[in-house]
Amino acid sequence: MTAHPILDLVRFDADGLVPAIAQQHDTGEVLMMAWMNREAVEETLATGRVCYWSRSRRALWRKGESSGQVQKLKELRVDCDGDTLLVLVDQHGVACHTGRRSCFFRAARGGAVVTLLDVETPPETLYGGPRH
Amino acid sequence: MTAHPILDLVRFDADGLVPAIAQQHDTGEVLMMAWMNREAVEETLATGRVCYWSRSRRALWRKGESSGQVQKLKELRVDCDGDTLLVLVDQHGVACHTGRRSCFFRAARGGAVVTLLDVETPPETLYGGPRH
Numbered sequence: 042m043t044a045h046p047i048l049d050l051v052r053f054d055a056d057g058l059v060p061a062i063a064q065q066h067d068t069g070e071v072l073m074m075a076w077m078n079r080e081a082v083e084e085t086l087a088t089g090r091v092c093y094w095s096r097s098r099r100a101l102w103r104k105g106e107s108s109g110q111v112q113k114l115k116e117l118r119v120d121c122d123g124d125t126l127l128v129l130v131d132q133h134g135v136a137c138h139t140g141r142r143s144c145f146f147r148a149a150r151g152g153a154v155v156t157l158l159d160v161e162t163p164p165e166t167l168y169g170g171p172r173h
Numbered sequence: 174m175t176a177h178p179i180l181d182l183v184r185f186d187a188d189g190l191v192p193a194i195a196q197q198h199d200t201g202e203v204l205m206m207a208w209m210n211r212e213a214v215e216e217t218l219a220t221g222r223v224c225y226w227s228r229s230r231r232a233l234w235r236k237g238e239s240s241g242q243v244q245k246l247k248e249l250r251v252d253c254d255g256d257t258l259l260v261l262v263d264q265h266g267v268a269c270h271t272g273r274r275s276c277f278f279r280a281a282r283g284g285a286v287v288t289l290l291d292v293e294t295p296p297e298t299l300y301g302g303p304r305h
Binding site for chain 2: 046117119137144
């Protein structure tokens with residue numbers, strides 16, 4: 042299989058990784074940021090299902106493989122200097138392991154931190170037990 | 174001056190940096206991704222004008238200081254594990270040094286790479302000469 046030419050534009054860092062921002066394609070919500078290696082980018086493009094690299098588990102992480110909250114790829118974009126990806130997705134359910142739609146649910150407002158999003162799906166439902 | 178409590182939630186990496194995604198607050202466009210250190214976050218919150226850390230120049234980078242394309246802060250958010258920021262901004266003009274609105278102007282479509290955005294402001298207008 043020939044590699045997709047967008048891979049020639051990606052500059053992976055010294056660890057072979059590139060940050061990938063996941064954005065819901067129709068609402069514009071920024072859902073999460075995670076990392077991809079070359080294999081994760083290739084798999085995402087080949088399968089149409091978003092795959093990251095888990096830095097903690099040091100393994101490919103097919104988003105939703107344990108939670109069921111998969112991301113269908115709508116479009117993969119690369120930035121001007123090739124060191125960040127923007128992945129337009131269709132997020133099934135919630136993106137965040139806390140059970141919220143987006144990982145970016147806390148904001149600085151005035152002198153305080155406020156929580157913007159409620160838990161939609163309890164984590165114990167997502168993972169069937171304590172977070173792993 | 175007391176530090177904003179959101180700083181207690183940010184986990185800076187081994188280099189003292191955290192990735193910051195800039196999103197246009199009203200349209201939802203993801204404009205760019207850059208890095209902040211603690212001082213950049215503090216300055217951004219204090220001044221209401223977005224300030225990054227330039228890894229190449231090793232200095233604070235007040236977005237727009239040479240191009241005029243400043244970002245006004247609308248809201249700063251932090252993700253669930255504190256290792257990424259989402260900065261909602263009001264972008265004056267273009268975010269990208271190429272003169273495009275967003276840095277994410279190239280996409281994988283089919284087997285090709287397509288350019289999605291036109292140059293709105295030529296770089297020589299932005300910088301008054303070759304890119305520096």
